[in-house]
Amino acid sequence: MTTTAVLDGVWKAFGGSTAVRPVSVDLRPGVVGLLGPNGAGKTTLLRLLSTSLPPSGGRIVVAGLDVTESHANRVEARRRIGYCPQEVVFPRGMTAASFLDYLAVLKEWRNTEARNHEVRRVLDLVHLGDRGAMKVSKLSGGQRRRLAVAQALIGAPELLILDEPTTGLDPEQRASLRGLLSGLAGTVVISTHQTEDVSALCDRVLVIDDGAIRFDGTVPELLATAAGRVHLGPTASSGAVQTWKTGTGLVRSVGGQPAPDSFVVDPSVEDAYLLLRSEGRTRQGVT
Template sequence: MSVVASLDGVAKSYGGVRALRPTTLDLRPGVIGLLGPNGAGKTTMLRLLSTALPPTEGRIVVSGFDVTASHAERVEARRRIGYCPQEVTFPRGMTAFAFLDYLAVLKEWREKDARHGEVRRVLELVQLADRGAMKVARLSGGQRRRLAIAQALLGTPDLLVLDEPTTGLDPEQRASLRGLLSGLPGTVLLSTHQTEDVSALCDRVLVIDAGSIRFDGTVPELLATAAGRVHLGPVAAGDAVQAWRTGTGLVRSVGGRPAPDSTVVDPSVEDAYLLLRSEPHPTEGAIT
């Protein structure tokens, strides 16, 4: 598959703090999950790819346009990017339809009928077709989150960058969003703390910590790193990374020395992530 976006030696620093260490990645069509703790560099990476931030060093290319080369190339790249940040500020006096229509104008949809058709299309995609005439201030938190996602879908972008898109959504809405994202063309880069979304949806997983990519592979490859290292038993494993009592009354232990009478169980994405995070890695301050 062709490369939709790439980072070549891209790094970002804020003063003396390195938020993202030199990173080289190729992003191809499909859904890519980005996991990492708070302050790991996730949001910095998303803002770099969306052109909201310039890199301190390195080169970013989106849909063949070098974001770091010139203003003209950056504008062309932006026409092919959809971005939904974690926090979106809405003009609350507008209706949902007017908000999307305003952003479509900014995205250079000049022909009114075509633009309004596109607004109706994305409202339908996020199940807000019956809320277009409602003021944004009257929408629920979950509806506003879906409206934020809708604006990123305008124009069917080659690269869709989503920062915690399922925040505020109920289980049914999250499942619906998974169905939507899995059927999109192009590349979806999804930053999330919801490991179940990664296991259910993503073709590829990136784990970032302290500004460095710690893992890059498929969900089965990530799970394989935790094989044989998760146990259920009457008590916690010695030196377990994490352990908790489950609804069955048995204790689930991630890592550590298995307790007597414990059994090996299949790891989850969360288990594998916790084990990966527990392993030594270079330390350096990072912010998002």
């Protein structure tokens, strides 16, 4: 399978603090989920991959272009990349369509007819086709988030990078976005706190903590790390990572020594993530 992007020993430091430790991964077509706690380095890693932030060391290759080698390579690679940051600032007074048209011009869509067609196409993709003439300031928070995703889709990029794209979306909108992303031909890298999005959508999962990749594999492989370690019963497991009372009245325990009256249940992505995080803290001597 064709490799879309390569991170080879990439790291990033800000002053005396290391945000991303040396990371080496190959990204191929499909949907890659990036999971990690706040401050783990997710956004920094996505900014490095998008070429909006230079690495402190290592090599980044996008669509065969070494973006750490020259400015010309970065410019050419950016034509193959779509990027939706966590926070998008919309120009005042613009409509949804004029905002997208403005960004299409910046992306060097010089033909007006082709540009107008592309704007309509991406608006339709995010179900905002009937909102093109509406000012961005009048759109709801969820609609603005979908508009932010639409701008990243301009030009059908080979590499699509989305930082928390489902923030502010209701369940129906999240499901719609999953359908859209799963049908794209290129490589999609999505940072999210929604573990249900990962289990429903992603071909591959990267778990990052303290700037380092702690897990790289498929969703079934991630779930396998928690097999037999999640229990349900009247009482909590001793030493569990997390416990909570479910709607059935039984207590769900992630990890720990199960109580005699409990039984094993299938783990979720969230369960496996919590266990992985706990084990990472133990290795680092953090309680």
